[in-house]
Amino acid sequence: xxxxxETVRPSPGPSPDRxxxxxxxxxxxxxxxTRSPRTWLQGGGLSSLLFALPLLLVFGIFSWWPIISAVxxxxxxxxxxxxxxxxxxxxFRAVISDPLMPRVVANTAWFALLALVLxxxxxxxxxxxxxxxxxxxxxxxxxxxxxxxxxxVVAVLLWKFFYDPGPAGVFNTILGWVGIGPVGWLxxxxxxxxxxxxxxxxxxxxxxxxxxxAALVAVPPELYDAxxxxxxxxxxxxxxxxxxxxxxxxxxxxxxxxxxxxQVFLEPFLFTNGGPNHATETxxxxxxxxxxxxxxxxxxxxxxxxxxxxxxxxVLSIIYFRLTRSWSQS
Amino acid sequence: MTTVREQTxxxxxxxxxxxxxxxxxxxxxxxxxxxxxxxVLSSSDWRRPAVKWVWRAMHFLLLLLLLxxxxxxxxxxxKFAFTPTQDIQATPLKFFPNGWTLDNITMAWxxxxxxxxFLNTVWVALGSWFCQVLVATTxxxxxxxxxPRWAKxxxxxxxxxxxxxxxxxLIPLYKIIVNPPIGDSLINNYFAVxxxxxxxxxxxxxxxRFFDSLPREVFEAARVDGAGPFRVFWSIVLPxxxxxxxxxxxxxxxxxxxxxxxxxxxxxxxxxxxxxVYLQSMANVDKGTxxxxxxxxxxxxxxxxxxxxxxxxxxxGTGGAVKG
Numbered sequence: 001x002x003x004x005x006e007t008v009r010p011s012p013g014p015s016p017d018r019x020x021x022x023x024x025x026x027x028x029x030x031x032x033x034t035r036s037p038r039t040w041l042q043g044g045g046l047s048s049l050l051f052a053l054p055l056l057l058v059f060g061i062f063s064w065w066p067i068i069s070a071v072x073x074x075x076x077x078x079x080x081x082x083x084x085x086x087x088x089x090x091x092f093r094a095v096i097s098d099p100l101m102p103r104v105v106a107n108t109a110w111f112a113l114l115a116l117v118l119x120x121x122x123x124x125x126x127x128x129x130x131x132x133x134x135x136x137x138x139x140x141x142x143x144x145x146x147x148x149x150x151x152x153v154v155a156v157l158l159w160k161f162f163y164d165p166g167p168a169g170v171f172n173t174i175l176g177w178v179g180i181g182p183v184g185w186l187x188x189x190x191x192x193x194x195x196x197x198x199x200x201x202x203x204x205x206x207x208x209x210x211x212x213x214a215a216l217v218a219v220p221p222e223l224y225d226a227x228x229x230x231x232x233x234x235x236x237x238x239x240x241x242x243x244x245x246x247x248x249x250x251x252x253x254x255x256x257x258x259x260x261x262x263q264v265f266l267e268p269f270l271f272t273n274g275g276p277n278h279a280t281e282t283x284x285x286x287x288x289x290x291x292x293x294x295x296x297x298x299x300x301x302x303x304x305x306x307x308x309x310x311x312x313x314x315v316l317s318i319i320y321f322r323l324t325r326s327w328s329q330s
Numbered sequence: 331m332t333t334v335r336e337q338t339x340x341x342x343x344x345x346x347x348x349x350x351x352x353x354x355x356x357x358x359x360x361x362x363x364x365x366x367x368x369x370v371l372s373s374s375d376w377r378r379p380a381v382k383w384v385w386r387a388m389h390f391l392l393l394l395l396l397l398x399x400x401x402x403x404x405x406x407x408x409k410f411a412f413t414p415t416q417d418i419q420a421t422p423l424k425f426f427p428n429g430w431t432l433d434n435i436t437m438a439w440x441x442x443x444x445x446x447x448f449l450n451t452v453w454v455a456l457g458s459w460f461c462q463v464l465v466a467t468t469x470x471x472x473x474x475x476x477x478p479r480w481a482k483x484x485x486x487x488x489x490x491x492x493x494x495x496x497x498x499x500l501i502p503l504y505k506i507i508v509n510p511p512i513g514d515s516l517i518n519n520y521f522a523v524x525x526x527x528x529x530x531x532x533x534x535x536x537x538x539r540f541f542d543s544l545p546r547e548v549f550e551a552a553r554v555d556g557a558g559p560f561r562v563f564w565s566i567v568l569p570x571x572x573x574x575x576x577x578x579x580x581x582x583x584x585x586x587x588x589x590x591x592x593x594x595x596x597x598x599x600x601x602x603x604x605x606x607v608y609l610q611s612m613a614n615v616d617k618g619t620x621x622x623x624x625x626x627x628x629x630x631x632x633x634x635x636x637x638x639x640x641x642x643x644x645x646x647g648t649g650g651a652v653k654g
Contacts, residue, residue: 044476044478044559045478047476047558047559047560048472048476048478048481048559049478051468051469051471051472051476051559051563052468052469052472052478052484053468054464054465054468054469054528055465055468055469055472055484055488055534056484058461058465058525058526058528058529059465059487059488059491059529059531061506061510061511061525062503062506062525062526062528062529063491063499063526063529063531064487064491065502065506066498066499066502066503066506067491067494067498067499067502069502069505069506070498070499070501070502073501073502073505080505080508080509126392128370129388129389129392130392131369131370132369132370132371132385132389133389134376138639140392140393140396141643142635142636142639142643143393143396143397143400143401144396144400145635145642145643146400146401146404146632146635147400147403147404149584149631149632149634149635149642150404150628150631150632151587151588151605151606151627151628151631152588152590152606153590153606153607153609153610154407154606154609154624154627154628155403157609157610157613157620157624158403158406158407158621158624159403160613161422161617161620161621162403162406168419168420168421168422169422170406170422170423173422173423174423202399202400202403206400210643214644216369219369221369224369224370224372225372228372234370234371234375234381237370238370241370242370259495263495263496263497265591266590266591269591270610270613284497287497287500287501288591291500291501291504292595299501299505302501303498303501303502306497306498306500306501307498309495309497310494310495310497310498313495314493
């Protein structure tokens with residue numbers, strides 16, 4: 001890094017003898033460019049480097065290098081003990097031909113879809129209602145945000161108790177009041193996934209509400225006045241002004257939610273550990289099982305799968321932004 | 331609060347400039363009672379009885395829903411913490427049918443030593459906080475204020491990591507923790523959580539953007555007075571950036587409080603295990619004790635949230651979504 005800085009750093013300022021702090025916006029001195037280490041030092045090159053050091057070290061070791069090494073590992077057979085072996089595309093082949101893979105992908109897609117159906121409209125309706133409050137909006141937002149601050153492990157363990165399949169379980173008691181009889185929740189292959197999604201939505205919706213509220217404040221009030229002059233009703237204003245104005249935020253939260261739910265791990269891991277009969281095993285849980293449970297311990301395959309997921313999400317986001325670009329700006 | 335009421339007067343609504351300013355000032359002053367910025371419903375809409383009652387009813391319904399759905403489970407958790415185990419399991423929704431008890435709390439605290447793991451979590455949070463603030467402020471200073479020639483490349487390199495989903499990092503990061511470039515394995519060492527937490531591109535970008543908004547004249551003046559880059563950083567930039575450091579701090583503490591998978595992988599020994607990992611291993615103990623443990627570990631984040639609501643709610647608006 002330092003060599004780059006030495007060669008391109010311009011002469012720092014009008015008086016090269018005095019220590020001139022870097023980044024000064026004084027116009028660069030007359031066309032005299034001595035690119036010696038000495039001028040670099042005097043120009044504050046060293047202090048810039050010192051300040052960048054924590055970032056360079058931490059990002060270098062814990063962010064940039066792991067990203068590169070993920071690509072490398074996906075072509076290797078490696079388990080941390082034996083020396084790594086190059087195996088070409090074998091990991092990818094193994095991952096794709098894994099008999100569990102269609103199930104796992106379908107489960108993840110099912111989770112993402114349910115989370116969208118359940119978790120996308122609810123915060124929007126809540127936020128639109130809340131932004132019309134004339135008083136105590138703070139109270140409403142605090143209440144809505146409360147579940148977000150509950151630690152996820154706590155939320156899952158608590159809800160796991162709520163989902164007790166016996167007739168005395170919390171949710172089954174409530175359903176019992178209206179005469180619906182005990183549901184299997186996490187023990188049932190069909191109900192397990194919706195149960196997970198319900199908890200995940202509970203834990204995340206508050207954050208989305210706050211984002212929408214911030215976006216609603218930014219809607220120019222003149223638009224409402226104009227709509228009113230044109231005789232729009234309240235619903236007309238919401239439909240023709242509020243929602244179109246929220247488009248940009250709605251598009252972003254949609255793709256962020258898909259990216260987030262595609263990597264869901266905590267709920268399936270803690271609620272059901274993938275069961276019953278693999279009904280809730282998601283891609284991330286599969287990555288975890290490949291890498292860290294004793295039968296797998298196959299880091300190469302796990303990395304290959306995680307890379308495939310990342311590439312899929314990247315392609316999806318690019319297509320998504322291409323498609324929505326024309327709608328979200330205007 | 332009289333000014334707040336005046337704000338809704340139609341005459342003022344037509345003046346965009348001062349209304350915005352006053353609204354902002356008033357918002358800063360009053361806690362929940364925010365002055366009405368013009369939204370979908372206008373004052374004349376509110377005067378129509380049909381609209382008024384429909385919206386009031388909807389707001390009331392929303393409040394009920396929020397109380398039942400958002401507060402309800404947390405309330406039940408607190409109630410369970412003081413309910414004997416038999417009652418929790420037999421009649422979870424009855425309100426203390428056979429009296430209340432402190433046994434769960436004492437059991438969780440003394441036998442299962444929640445306090446110890448609580449302290450571990452505090453250590454995890456403190457170290458992660460320090461790492462994040464150090465990297466974000468120094469990095470932001472380089473990217474925004476010092477701006478060496480290579481700042482652009484650095485900025486780009488930091489930004490790219492925002493687009494790499496966390497899945498990809500999990501296994502290579504684990505490998506690095508087991509075989510770090512220098513020294514022994516960092517498994518069961520707090521540094522295994524602290525250092526990767528520092529590599530938060532989101533924090534760096536947030537802080538750098540805030541530094542961009544600081545007036546350059548102040549830095550210039552300090553330089554003219556002979557302050558070097560370190561002095562400018564320590565005595566000028568840091569004191570001026572208290573608000574953003576506050577936001578980053580709250581996020582850092584909350585994130586490390588919530589984190590599960592990574593500590594679960596690298597902090598497995600009892601001496602370093604944080605609360606979230608410990609709770610998972612408690613899943614099958616006596617229900618009353620478990621509920622007490624869950625309630626204790628929820629109390630701190632909730633108290634923090636209620637104390638720093640403003641920071642949470644505005645922070646979530648600016649970029650909570652990116653952080654996920």
